[in-house]
Amino acid sequence: MNPEPVRIFVTGGTFDKEYNELTGALFFKDTHLREMLRLGRSRVKVSITTLMMIDSLDMTDSDRTRVVEQCARAAESRILITHGTDTMVETARAVAAAATPGKTIVLTGAMVPYAFGSSDGLFNLGSALSFVQALPPGVFIAMNGRCFPWNHVRKNRETGVFEEAP
Amino acid sequence: MNPEPVRIFVTGGTFDKEYNELTGALFFKDTHLREMLRLGRSRVKVSITTLMMIDSLDMTDSDRTRVVEQCARAAESRILITHGTDTMVETARAVAAAATPGKTIVLTGAMVPYAFGSSDGLFNLGSALSFVQALPPGVFIAMNGRCFPWNHVRKNRETGVFEEAP
Amino acid sequence: MNPEPVRIFVTGGTFDKEYNELTGALFFKDTHLREMLRLGRSRVKVSITTLMMIDSLDMTDSDRTRVVEQCARAAESRILITHGTDTMVETARAVAAAATPGKTIVLTGAMVPYAFGSSDGLFNLGSALSFVQALPPGVFIAMNGRCFPWNHVRKNRETGVFEEAP
């Protein structure tokens, strides 16, 4: 496979949230991504950049534009974006609209913070990292072990599951 | 993507080992695969069959033949095999030799049992399940976040890492 | 030691909180107490009653009175109460005021939910269950591995640690 590194852009989301024991609230410190890749004993060459650490419900147009521009500017042809699940589809749409030809871009996240016991984070990271290496150019969402083209997916708000949409 | 289920054959390996607190030895009970797919909130249609639960160093030719035959007989065109890492390449070779045209077969395992805290199992499962959905027909090994054609991979015994081999 | 069971009253608190992945909020389902005692391979005879499952900041006088009455009514002479840390001292004071002679009553809780990876819950449960078996009659708080008489302890809100108070 392509020996060039995979670019990983971290934007936060539930994936990276932590529990503040003094206030009982969830908040962000540093990304757990490197620790997760170590746990998975990953040997994929990656280049990690934290663009922001926010809940995707708090993403502004300006934040989203930043993500889009970083994808366009990246030298790598394979990009993985960790992102909150609530507006992941919106960001995927914005990235696709920027028309980054020749790039395979995969967004993923988690329904439960990696820091908590029952997280899907590690599974999703393995999944997305593999999809980004195997898929042809395009923009995709990788959740629930599946992958979806950006324009045929939605998050089912009742179940928290990502599914195909016409 | 293909709506047909992914067939999963469980053969054991470190992936599914457990700790026996009375004897201090590692042993097999039931596969943790379903529990892991639940944790990953996987929505991929799968059909799981436990063929055996053994350490791959204990695999006999007869065991390996069983795996090969099951792959040939399976109606599904995408097959994931969980397997011990020590002889995963041998089994991949045997499966490839049986010439199962039109099938994408991916083998994966773990260096640390899923039942232990620091396991790569969940990451590898997400990885392999994604590779098996995205790759073209052929036999592959998915470890360390990467995937390798069956005939160009080996397990580095010093580091425990899978790498390309000529 | 006393062969009579230890009575355990569950009132909730961070100890038993869980993460709701659809809303991102923390909430209560069932107590994890039995599962924690199983994990600790506890062989202490216990009798568990869930009185309520609330954040101790939401405890009303009526809730607190309920806890006090249950302690007075209990046939057992050793009682463990799991409780939110924020008003644990208030409840200890109310229980002590009800003058339950001959009873050893220990309150404990957790700074991080047991359901999350980095919880002090299991350690505190082992600690409190041991203090309640070893201490003479009285009302105590067991946190941070230590135990304090009810009238000489406070929760330091800056650090989240329980310490002696005059």
Add this chain to the structure above:
Amino acid sequence: MNPEPVRIFVTGGTFDKEYNELTGALFFKDTHLREMLRLGRSRVKVSITTLMMIDSLDMTDSDRTRVVEQCARAAESRILITHGTDTMVETARAVAAAATPGKTIVLTGAMVPYAFGSSDGLFNLGSALSFVQALPPGVFIAMNGRCFPWNHVRKNRETGVFEEAP
């Protein structure tokens, strides 16, 4: 309670075992004790010394004598010893025979390594640390949430549980 530190002697045992992913065997590296006390948010003053890191089935008379001498020599009046469960009673007997008047000595261990997911280690540590602060002088074993005088306990080899013995 006594402000003098609790002395902790680490001898190894299943409590501190780790999994070697290259060989599949269990082995010892450093004790996890400090990490466990941090997780429990313990504020008990302790002074930790690793005497040895061995399986208690491998303890020789010389090793056991070392433990006994360290207990006798310790300035502290409260001592916690982490130990393999298989010969914990033998070591307790040897320590008691050395007649260390005025000292409360508690031995504990674990049936499953702390490094594995389903360990009783953290619960036992909380339990033993509390018993050693609350009990009068003597030598005790703290396992399964209970505590036993050194001369009235045995490990049931069938169940792995510690129970009273005449």
